Amino acid sequence: xxxxxxxxxxxxxxxxxxxxxxxxxxxxxxxxxxxxxxxxxxxxxxxxxxxxxxxxxxxxxxxxxxxxxxxxxxxxxxxxxxxxxxxxxxxxxxxxxxxxxxxxxxxxxxxxxxxxxxxxxxxxxxxxxxxxxxxxxxxxxxxxxxxxxxxxxxxxxxxxxxxxxxxxxxxxxxxxxxxxxxxxxxxxxxxxxxxxxxxxxxxxxxxxxxxxxxxxxxxxxxxxxxxxxxxxxxxxxxxxxxxxxxxxxxxxxxxxxxxxxxxxxxxxxxxxxxxxxxxxxxxxxxxxxxxxxxxxxxxxxxxxxxxxxxxxxxxxxxxxxxxxxxxxxxxxxxxxxxxxxxxxxxxxxxxxxxxxxxxxxxxxxxxxxxxxxxxxxxxxxxxxxxxxxxxxxxxxxxxxxxxxxxx
Amino acid sequence: xxxxxxxxxxxxxxxxxxxxxxxxxxxxxxxxxxxxxxxxxxxxxxxxxxxxxxxxxxxxxxxxxxxxxxxxxxxxxxxxxxxxxxxxxxxxxxxxxxxxxxxxxxxxxxxxxxxxxxxxxxxxxxxxxxxxxxxxxxxxxxxxxxxxxxxxxxxxxxxxxxxxxxxxxxxxxxxxxxxxxxxxxxxxxxxxxxxxxxxxxxxxxxxxxxxxxxxxxxxxxxxxxxxxxxxxxxxxxxxxxxxxxxxxxxxxxxxxxxxxxxxxxxxxxxxxxxxxxxxxxxxxxxxxxxxxxxxxxxxxxxxxxxxxxxxxxxxxxxxxxxxxxxxxxxxxxxxxxxxxxxxxxxxxxxxxxxxxxxxxxxxxxxxxxxxxxxxxxxxxxxxxxxxxxxxxxxxxxxxxxxxxxxx
Numbered sequence: 001x002x003x004x005x006x007x008x009x010x011x012x013x014x015x016x017x018x019x020x021x022x023x024x025x026x027x028x029x030x031x032x033x034x035x036x037x038x039x040x041x042x043x044x045x046x047x048x049x050x051x052x053x054x055x056x057x058x059x060x061x062x063x064x065x066x067x068x069x070x071x072x073x074x075x076x077x078x079x080x081x082x083x084x085x086x087x088x089x090x091x092x093x094x095x096x097x098x099x100x101x102x103x104x105x106x107x108x109x110x111x112x113x114x115x116x117x118x119x120x121x122x123x124x125x126x127x128x129x130x131x132x133x134x135x136x137x138x139x140x141x142x143x144x145x146x147x148x149x150x151x152x153x154x155x156x157x158x159x160x161x162x163x164x165x166x167x168x169x170x171x172x173x174x175x176x177x178x179x180x181x182x183x184x185x186x187x188x189x190x191x192x193x194x195x196x197x198x199x200x201x202x203x204x205x206x207x208x209x210x211x212x213x214x215x216x217x218x219x220x221x222x223x224x225x226x227x228x229x230x231x232x233x234x235x236x237x238x239x240x241x242x243x244x245x246x247x248x249x250x251x252x253x254x255x256x257x258x259x260x261x262x263x264x265x266x267x268x269x270x271x272x273x274x275x276x277x278x279x280x281x282x283x284x285x286x287x288x289x290x291x292x293x294x295x296x297x298x299x300x301x302x303x304x305x306x307x308x309x310x311x312x313x314x315x316x317x318x319x320x321x322x323x324x325x326x327x328x329x330x331x332x333x334x335x336x337x338x339x340x341x342x343x344x345x346x347x348x349x350x351x352x353x354x355x356x357x358x359x360x361x362x363x364x365x366x367x368x369x370x371x372x373x374x375x376x377x378x379x380x381x382x383x384x385x386x387x388x389x390x391x392x393x394x395x396x397x398x399x400x401x402x403x404x405x406x407x
Numbered sequence: 408x409x410x411x412x413x414x415x416x417x418x419x420x421x422x423x424x425x426x427x428x429x430x431x432x433x434x435x436x437x438x439x440x441x442x443x444x445x446x447x448x449x450x451x452x453x454x455x456x457x458x459x460x461x462x463x464x465x466x467x468x469x470x471x472x473x474x475x476x477x478x479x480x481x482x483x484x485x486x487x488x489x490x491x492x493x494x495x496x497x498x499x500x501x502x503x504x505x506x507x508x509x510x511x512x513x514x515x516x517x518x519x520x521x522x523x524x525x526x527x528x529x530x531x532x533x534x535x536x537x538x539x540x541x542x543x544x545x546x547x548x549x550x551x552x553x554x555x556x557x558x559x560x561x562x563x564x565x566x567x568x569x570x571x572x573x574x575x576x577x578x579x580x581x582x583x584x585x586x587x588x589x590x591x592x593x594x595x596x597x598x599x600x601x602x603x604x605x606x607x608x609x610x611x612x613x614x615x616x617x618x619x620x621x622x623x624x625x626x627x628x629x630x631x632x633x634x635x636x637x638x639x640x641x642x643x644x645x646x647x648x649x650x651x652x653x654x655x656x657x658x659x660x661x662x663x664x665x666x667x668x669x670x671x672x673x674x675x676x677x678x679x680x681x682x683x684x685x686x687x688x689x690x691x692x693x694x695x696x697x698x699x700x701x702x703x704x705x706x707x708x709x710x711x712x713x714x715x716x717x718x719x720x721x722x723x724x725x726x727x728x729x730x731x732x733x734x735x736x737x738x739x740x741x742x743x744x745x746x747x748x749x750x751x752x753x754x755x756x757x758x759x760x761x762x763x764x765x766x767x768x769x770x771x772x773x774x775x776x777x778x779x780x781x782x783x784x785x786x787x788x789x790x791x792x793x794x795x796x797x798x799x800x801x802x803x804x805x806x807x808x809x810x811x812x813x814x
Contacts, residue, residue, distance in 0.1 A: 328455070
């Protein structure tokens with residue numbers, strides 16, 4: 001596997017475009033299109049929130065039906081959640097408009113949305129935007145990047161990555177883009193991510209690869225503990241690489257899954273590190289666990305705690321808050337066996353041995369915790385399983401963004 | 408029942424004292440003593456965190472043994488959590504010192520602590536403080552208030568209340584004090600609360616009254632979602648009122664339970680409203696539920712969401728975040744049946760009817776949400792059960808307090 005530049009247009013036959021449709025923002029792009037020159041098999045995972053946005057319901061229907069997909073229309077102004085039958089109607093209108101503009105079937109259109117909850121879609125602006133997107137789309141990396149920018153809300157940077165593997169002498173490419181900064185919590189994916197590949201692969205195999213990986217990537221990140229109504233991960237495969245079909249369980253499948261994982265993990269970490277107001281990516285490894293489930297529970301509990309997150313913001317080795325978060329996680333362990341380390345580019349330091357503090361240098365710990373990416377490693381000494389979760393620090397920036405977001 | 412002025416010294420035979428022992432703070436009191444002239448039956452509820460502070464373990468042992476209790480020693484500088492065998496040893500030392508200073512048995516001493524996790528207790532300062540407390544204690548309301556002040560950490564005000572009921576012609580008094588501002592989350596009590604009464608009541612009955620009420624009061628508040636290692640609610644009864652024994656299930660028991668609930672609810676709400684950095688008490692009522700459990704789950708999920716809390720800070724009727732928090736709570740309901748109202752001293756307004764926004768006045772909603780106590784009422788129209796949870800808004804103050812708390 002080789003990591004390459006690019007995003008959703010890296011794989012053969014995928015095009016993208018962006019436009020400023022004026023749905024919410026005045027001075028920036030707010031709509032993106034992904035288009036495939038050939039029909040795709042589609043896999044998806046969606047929010048587990050009982051309150052699902054209309055586009056989530058639409059996409060679940062399309063992906064569930066097994067229809068071939070050829071386009072994804074995304075807007076970043078209005079979530080189209082809590083909008084009732086009227087909101088769902090706008091999904092149908094969106095698909096009709098895209099089908100017409102792109103000359104594809106209506107059930108070949110997926111829809112992504114993020115933004116304000118509860119507002120109805122200005123459908124005229126949206127359909128006008130679709131016509132512009134259809135006219136502008138192309139397969140350049142630049143257009144992929146512009147699409148990644150157009151789906152941002154409170155994100156501070158676009159997020160995209162691509163990778164290449166070889167399958168039966170053919171070059172297979174996977175590329176993806178994601179957005180997500182607030183309302184991020186591990187339960188499904190908690191953001192929007194769109195991954196495209198030119199691999200020849202069956203729909204069921206594609207879904208297995210995606211579902212298996214989401215639990216270890218997007219579901220292990222948290223910015224604020226809030227699981228969105230709109231979370232969506234879509235994976236499209238158009239088969240244009242011409243490789244021998246990737247069969248579940250084969251070495252080629254493992255290679256494909258590895259590349260998919262690299263992209264998903266990169267995008268997930270990017271989302272966590274770009275959490276609203278964040279100044280640092282906060283990585284937590286729970287090791288020495290008796291099960292992966294226990295490791296995930298511990299890692300997530302630490303990464304989700306407002307108190308550990310404010311401590312990271314303060315570059316403060318406040319390990320008591322970490323032990324406390326482990327303690328209320330629901331996982332069972334012996335607090336008097338826990339070892340804890342902090343690690344970053346500035347070094348690694350042990351803070352706790354067997355549940356109590358070692359005689360560490362506070363200055364050294366602060367130095368390590370002042371890097372833009374910091375890791376806490378908690379060892380419960382019960383087994384060999386481990387898990388990683390990603391989050392960010394909790395800062396004044398988060399309050400600024402969210403105390404007055406809707407207005 | 409009559410609400411009266413006072414706290415832990417309101418009931419007959421209870422004394423209190425405070426002192427500046429210099430355990431952590433330099434310029435304020437940081438130790439408190441509650442002393443009863445007669446031995447008390449004791450009830451307690453404690454944190455469910457796997458990581459329990461040494462004093463929690465000590466108190467569980469004392470309360471569990473059925474020993475009569477005559478004193479509670481509290482310090483607000485050091486939590487004595489994650490301190491291993493050495494930390495537990497200091498509990499024994501505390502009890503020995505208090506027993507000697509007060510001429511009571513060692514197993515008649517309970518210990519409360521709050522503050523920094525992981526630091527060992529400066530036991531000489533603590534025992535010196537105990538001697539001062541023993542010399543200063545008296546049964547005035549002033550000393551009760553001073554004790555309530557001494558147990559504060561990031562609290563901005565002391566919290567105490569008392570009530571009187573009549574049982575068999577005798578006046579029975581209940582009074583309590585509490586502290587709690589950060590690391591507050593519903594799971595057990597999430598703060599320190601000490602309630603005293605002169606009622607004649609059996610230990611088992613006392614424990615039933617306490618356990619039954621904690622679930623509806625302290626366990627329904629949340630400041631930051633972090634369940635502390637030190638949470639403790641202690642209820643002491645010394646029998647000096649001379650009333651006929653309060654028997655479980657009797658009308659007198661109901662009256663006693665009602666008075667206890669009034670005190671616990673008042674203290675719990677005070678803690679929520681005094682959350683770190685809070686500018687508003689955020690009350691959430693889930694109504695029309697099919698079970699109390701469902702109602703509690705929904706109310707807690709709303710009150711715990713960082714996004715709803717920042718919206719309250721911004722006086723923003725961002726109802727989408729409330730529906731979203733209900734949706735990921737784990738409770739099942741039909742989003743398209745939900746009604747939502749906001750209420751405060753400034754009025755009441757309906758925001759959502761059957762899952763979508765009504766045509767409400769944004770200015771009116773902002774006015775209602777600008778009060779120091781605001782209530783959200785969510786009706787899921789499934790039944791007649793309901794529950795109330797209390798929290799606070801999430802502000803810059805929270806970040807200021809916690810990004811640099813330990814240093």
